[in-house]
Amino acid sequence: MNYTFHWQPVLRALPDIMQGALVTLQIAVLSMLIGVVLAVVLAVAGKSRFASVRFAAATWIEVARNTPALLQIYMAYFGLGSLGIHMGSFAALLAGITFNNAGYMAETxxxxxxxxxxxxxxxxxxxxxxxxxxxxxxxxxxxxxxxxYPMTNQMVWSILLTSLGVVVGLNSDLTGVTQDFNVKTFRTFEFFVAAAVLYYALAKIVIIASRLLAWRLFRY
Incomplete structure (x- = not known):
């Protein structure tokens, strides 16, 4: 193995990468907030006395839980676009992750x-x-x-799902920024190791914050 590591480009790009991490966190938080509201509606609709309402809620949950998240993001970006509903990369990623979150949390x-x-x-x-x-x-x-606690796991899952934004052209989140610098510098290993460390750090921050919040809210 004669690969030579160069971490200087990563250090120079660190402010931009951190900004991308903030965008990633923003998407994850928004998708959770909207997803929780939709999930509560779906859970209540699943107990409705109207068969059509129960069917609509069950269909959403089944599609969200049993199809790939990547396909759901594609449908928001390309599928709705073919119907004349055009979304930007950020909105399509947010819509896809929110749809996924709502389906999983509705069952929770x-x-x-x-x-x-x-x-x-x-x-x-x-x-x-x-x-x-x-x-x-x-x-x-x-x-x-x-x-x-299941919602905490879903929040971590949402952070990781944001990495799929690169497939619909989003270049402002953590993976998108990392990919841009990878193309410019060809330091693939270094940049994606840095991105992996930041994803891990974001997940751990969410877990620790949730434990502190649970201790504060559910002590009694």
Missing amino acids: FRGGLRAIPGTQMRAARSLGMGPVQGFRLIIFPQLMRVSF
């Missing part, structure tokens, strides 16, 4: 709802709360507690 929330006794809602109704108020004040906080 469905399990969480089943873990909450039905007597909780009946008790809320006996106190004069309506269905929406009872869900918001009684059921939803318990659901978040039950589902918190």
